[in-house]
Amino acid sequence: MEKILLKVDEDNINKRLDLFISEKLEGKSRSYVQGLIEDEKVVVNEKIKKSNYKLKLEDVINIEVPQPRELEIEAEDIPLDIVYEDSDVIIVNKDKDMVVHPAPGNYNGTLVNALLYHCKDLSGINGVARPGIVHRIDKDTSGILVIAKNDNAHNRLAEQFKDHSITRTYYALVEGVIKTDSGIIDAPIGRHPVERIKMAVVKNGKHAVTHYEVIERFKGYTLVKCNLETGRTHQIRVHMSHIGHPLLGDEVYGFKKQKFKLQGQALHAKDLGFIHPTKGEYVEFSSQLPQYFEKLLDNLRNISKI
Structure with missing residues (x-):
């Protein structure tokens, strides 16, 4: 104590x-x-x-x-969709519903548990609970993540995230029809002044910029591509809600009720690009939209295409 x-x-x-x-x-x-x-x-x-x-x-x-409780993170034989791997990095296409790293309430079944089974060499910079984890996406967000296999790779990748030089493209299905073909949301993000578990656009928040482009319009919905210029917590979810187009299925920043009964927001981290930590050259990786997302789009095309 x-x-x-x-x-x-x-x-x-x-x-x-x-x-x-x-x-x-x-x-x-x-x-x-x-x-x-x-x-x-x-x-x-x-x-x-x-x-x-x-x-x-x-x-x-x-x-x-109190003295911190020692965590013992177990390696678990959980299937991983590995897009690319070398001696420095692993590129993973994370499933929806998978938590990235252990935390209170989620000590098993996480991406880290799966990575420890697949690979014994992961960077230790973030400690026992988050080996190799350079960045995160939400549990209900699917898509591309880069994991560092050694401390040198971790430091070099972390520096690029800090400098906002990483290329990150997301596909999001939002409520409502966005009339403009593209736009830039430049609005600071910080803790919600009342609901502290949420983020919000607030006057004294951190600088946050999201670029969006309309991919396809439906009756009542829009598929958009979002590029992050910065990387704030829940940035796309907060920014799209801020302009009146919350993500479909997002009960935190959007509507509690939606006819498709999604569990969590329709958001996919599609592309990730960075300077390779040892090769020194730009690399970019992509992933396909998950099956639930494609099925959702097909349903909208069949019943409500504009």
Whole structure:
């Protein structure tokens, strides 16, 4: 058990307790801090306070941080759709419904569990729970991911993601008919001010730019190709919802009810391009739309083609 003592200065008066602590504890998320507060591991002036407590000057905060539980991630014989592999990288076409790496509630059946069975050499930069994972896509998003097999490859790929020099193309089926053939959504993204598990377009969010192009129009729906200039959490889902065209099946940023009864958003990471970490040349990989997505498009073409 690690014990931490914090004292509130003038710069943090009226700040929420959970926000203040998450800013001070490096590597700990706000939700993690809220869990500590709920478990009464945080006391302010020797009293238990709630997460939304507004700090006062010279408040004394005592925190007990439990030792992290050692994770034992098991290798599992789960089929993988491997698009390409060499001594530095593995390119995988991830299935819809597969979580990328273990986390509370999902310690098995993840892409990492499958990768550990397939390959013993993965970069260790992100620790035991996320070996080789340079970037992620949501559980319900299918498509192309690059995995690093060594630390050098990981660092070189991570730098390209940081510089936004990676080519990333997604196909999304959205609600409504988009009238313009293409457009650019330049709107900052950050945590939703009220629903903290969601992202949103907010004034003080991080710079985020999405380019979209209409591929096909249907009655009530549009198939679009989206290119990411930046890579914010849920960027396409947030941006398309922001312009009034949420992704079909997206119950977080779109409509709760939809006639196709999809489990999760209709979004596929189709193309991924980058400078190979050791060869130094540009490479690009593509994947086909998953069967459910193609079937959905065929149904729309048969019943509601414009």
